[in-house]
Amino acid sequence: MPHLAVQSVAKSYDGNPAVQEISFAVEAGQVLAVCGENGAGKSTLMKILSGATLPDQGAILLDGRPVTIDRPAAAGAFGIRTVHQEFSLLPHMSVAENMLLGRMPTRSLPLPGLRFVVDWPAANRMAGAVLTDFGFPDIDPRALVRHLSVAQQQIVEIAKALAAGPEILILDEPTAVLSASETEILFRRIRALAAQGTTILYISHRLEEIFEIADRIVVLKDGRSVLEGAVAELDEERLIRAMVGRPLSAIYPERRGSAGAAVLEVTGLGRDGAFEAIDFSVHAGEIVGMFGLVGSGRTEIAQAVFGARPADRGRIVLNGRARRFASPAQAVGAGLAMVTEDRKGDGLALEASVQDNAVLASYSRIARLGVINAARRHDLVAGQIADLSIRPAEPERPVRQLSGGNQQKVVLAKWLLAPDRDLFIFDEPTRGVDIATKAEIYQIMRDLAGRGVAVLLISSEMPEVLGLSDRVLVVRDGRLVAELPPAGLDAETVFAHAAGLPVPASGAGGTPPVLH
């Protein structure tokens, strides 16, 4: 008898189906990967299983018995724990408090029946034990979450689910902000849990991860399950065809042409406690990759260039002119664009529409004397919606109602609409984006470079950096530790620099590893 079975579950929002007629089953101790394009309905399905939203119809069976999961607390009572795609941590609270939210250990008072006083030592002990067990003993349970790096926050988010001792663990894109080593630790943990009989539902757009960790795969498309099977019976090509509806030839576009004049030259850039002595340049027509372990300080360097958080010292030269941007407005005025990494925090106004978000950086193209030309706005936005296949293709829809990957595309659209950019900074541009759209985005980046734009790509995904960059900068602990030419780029070398390990004598070869 399957541990968890889903039968004909369906859910629509305002009459638009997000999930329709999905059925599948998992045995106890299995890892089931749920795959599909952006907006396929993966997160919606997980929200239904975790009691975050109610399905319109269908049944959920645990060990063959139908159950009602109408509240998150009900899911918790059945042993279902979920790591949602969007962060749900509370920044001003400690790691322990976040992990044990709703289940804080209490001290008993002299009066019987009164247990409402938090037992902090016990809480810290419990949280610390879970983190250590997980493989991250250096995360202090007493630290405030806002002082952690994004990756550490994600670890805490996962640890929060683990702390409850789940019988069914749902992970919705848990590795989007993790680096390889952390992902490895997570996988070890997942295998251990599975061995103990915990059932795991795993969502990811990284196919290599799925083949590494999953026992079975369900593929969703347009809210329906279109393929289900054991991993052993499937290969990447079939999986992609099921998800996308067609085979994908090459994911990374070909490198082209040569670099032109320097667009951005940075010397001696530094900020206390973040990064120091940063020297690099980006030329017209060139894609420069910036690799580093998560938390190495790349985002902060980019923010300094962009004027979002100005640097304490150093020199920034743009097109031969020394500049010092005190605000993003100045940087944008000078021809910069920056796709920020945290789409929910600083990339999007979630309650505002797709259209309002998309035109934020390009008012000069759609307005005269402050008055917006609605037809022109519509044309531009519709163009981006089509180019990036943003779904649903409704400019007026609030961004909040889009799936995670489609939200990311709106962030891209905002900057692609900005006129005449000289320098594009992409900070983790493909986080949560499905494989077909990734290929489109890579093509867009290459086209930008082809038009003479200088591109700086910050990414924690090794294949992406290797497959796309003309040159790679490696950042470690706020310092630029290596600049690697296209020849001799390989994963081990780059990673060795980034992690501060001994660098292999010579690269394994000039060809970057490309997916399939």
Next chain:
Amino acid sequence: EEEIRIGMVNLSLCCAYFVGMDAAVKAEAAHYSNVEILSTDAGGDVAKLTADVEDLLNQQVDAIIVSGGWIEAAPAATDAITQAGVPLVMVDRLLKLADYTSWVGPDNRAIGEGIGRYIVERLDGKGRVAVIRGGPADNSIGSNRTEGMTSKLEGTGVEAVIAPGWAGWSADGGFKQMEDLLAKEEKLDAVFCENDSMCLGAQKAIADAGRAGEIFITSVDGEKGALAAIMKEGGNYGATGLNSSDQIGRAGFHRTMAILAGAVPEKDTVLPSPIITEENVVKFYDEKSTF
């Protein structure tokens, strides 16, 4: 028998004084089976008062009584009444710029003068009297009372010490202003408040400071709490100048009825405002009065 509808327009029913006026009108009207009182409360807002008047005129009232509280004038409201050809009787407050039919009310300056005389007499022409004001000067009722009181101090040895803040016509405000005065003024012999409520608070502050023996209290209105305090043996509540909203309300109602019956009344009627002290308080104290 003809139905008569009279609009009773109140600027505010916040406080006992105005509540008493409204209640008096209604109480007198209750003696007539054919008279209906439509009473409104503008919550202290002159714009709402204007709207209330508009709504009443729209209901074809036969006469309107306006209890204008602390505002100086409401031209749009009073003009609308005049234009509609409805008799306008004002009680308590004589609104400026109004083409009114009749007014019944107190002379606030005269009340203040009466209290001033009482203070000078009791202090034997020498001493310091603290003054607690209700609110800003656009409420000229209070200003008139204070001016009347201080005018009687001129040429005597009695000096007025005016509290810098407003006490907001209420006991809690009076309490706080008095506390701060007591902290800063070593020597005070009397207190004058622009109404009774504030002095009821001030009296407690004085008692708490242990200075009830040296400071006596005077105010204006004659509300029940103040009369009780004056009556109390050995108390320091000296006097209050009667400004009976009950009397005014009843007089205003009868004036209106007379006008509706076709009489041509006196235009302005000032009601007498005796000073109430220990000697005469029993005459004015009414156990059953609401105010």
Next chain:
Amino acid sequence: MMRLAVRTSWLRLSRADMLFALAIVALVVFAAFASDAFLTQRNMVNISRQMVTNGFLSLGMLMVIRTGGIDLSVGSVLALAGMLAVGLQAQMPFPLAMAVAVAMGVVVGWLNGWLVARFDLQSFIVTLAMMGSLRGLTYVYADTPRYPEEAAFRSLIGGAFLGPVPVTFIVFAAAVPVVWFYLNHTVSGRAAFAIGVNKEAVRLAGVNVRRHLIFAYIACAVFAAIAGVLLSSRLGIAQPSVGIGYELDAIAAVVIGGGLLGGGGGTVLGVLGGVLALAVVDNVLNLFNVDSYYQQLLKGLIILVAVLARRRRL
């Protein structure tokens, strides 16, 4: 389930909007049946005039609330503007005095917006401080009422009619499409809305956040100043104490109309509904001769019912 919603290119009404509209219609129909005086021309004139002050304040408040802020100083701005427009008539022709009053609104709004935007302060406390200071300033300027020197000030504006329609209402009606256009079809209006949702995202898109924020506060204060001038003209008197608590009515109208404090919602149509609802309720309670204490009690309950009717989820 019945689908109760309207969606065209220029008009979008959610189910909550429709329920709310229905509630207003029901109220009007009920009033019309229950009181003969309600549907008279005279009463319609009254209601339309009574809507003007809160209407202007609410439109201004909407602009600020959409940026995620709030403006508590509107009542004080209204009072000072009235005092200036009337008081300065002794020194200058009344149109000039009116212009000075509106200019004061610009200055106050700029100051509010600048403090909020430049120092990242909470608008609640900034405008609360402004509310107090400005009230004090008004009394410093003149602590007794002022009466207009020029009769035309009243006869041409506050006391004038165009056909059966009060001129002040026409001024208000003219402001409505302007605000609608600003909110929906200008860069500043759209940016201000996005700022209300996520200021940091808008800043990082290279938008001059400070400018748009300040503009919203200026617009709000200017509307309050206009309301003050119109009110003093209608009443024929300017008093330094007028307008206390008006900000609450304006906020109530915006929220009843679907606006979200903290940003992310609110439409001109909704605000109109809110203003109308509050005015009709006041009027109906008067026409029904409800005792004033019960009026207060009922008005609170009605506001509750109104927001319940348009709440987001059941």
Next chain:
Amino acid sequence: MMRLAVRTSWLRLSRADMLFALAIVALVVFAAFASDAFLTQRNMVNISRQMVTNGFLSLGMLMVIRTGGIDLSVGSVLALAGMLAVGLQAQMPFPLAMAVAVAMGVVVGWLNGWLVARFDLQSFIVTLAMMGSLRGLTYVYADTPRYPEEAAFRSLIGGAFLGPVPVTFIVFAAAVPVVWFYLNHTVSGRAAFAIGVNKEAVRLAGVNVRRHLIFAYIACAVFAAIAGVLLSSRLGIAQPSVGIGYELDAIAAVVIGGGLLGGGGGTVLGVLGGVLALAVVDNVLNLFNVDSYYQQLLKGLIILVAVLARRRRL
């Protein structure tokens, strides 16, 4: 740059907190030098007593503000509680009357919280409606002042001293650690804070959001009721009109003390600072004989300076 911050296991003060504390100390020192009357025992008693009402209201407000809400009804609760505690003395012994007044606070707070939590309504509008309705209800109960029947009601509470310290102040001082403990060391206090930051996240964690929200509103209303009882005991009179606008002072104290409207901030220590600052300012302006118009003007400016002193970024 100088590091100006304190961090121990039980006390965390940011640079802004320290600046703010310094500003209060500076104000006190200045007042002590400039006015002989300031540092007298008499005046200290005054200030301590004057802090009690706003102190209770602000502590209650803090609990609600930390959940991301606001409670505008505290002034009305205070008035009704005072009227009940005094008015009911004709029917029952005064301790029982006081208990009824506080029980009223429980009911009102529960209603506020339930409406906010159950229907996901904005607390601003719910408590605004409550503020109006409750004021009306107070007048319906009694529209003229009430005087306590039992002398002990005043002599034992509002008029009593323990040594040199007013009993009302001691009651307030006793409430402070209770609130601090609630906020920092109870499941409900921590959950309420988390709800103010991200309600959805808390809900997803399986927490009963509604219960903790309602508790915060009840606590706030109960504190307002206690404040009302203490005030009427201190004044020896209960008035139905008392407390209008008190909610703004309470919110100001919380915000000046570092609280964030919309949730996510505010500490007991900060609120104490805010309450103290407001009380001292009022007191000092009176001691210096500042004209009341200028008092209003200055108080607004001082509030502004206070929030500027503790703003998050320059």
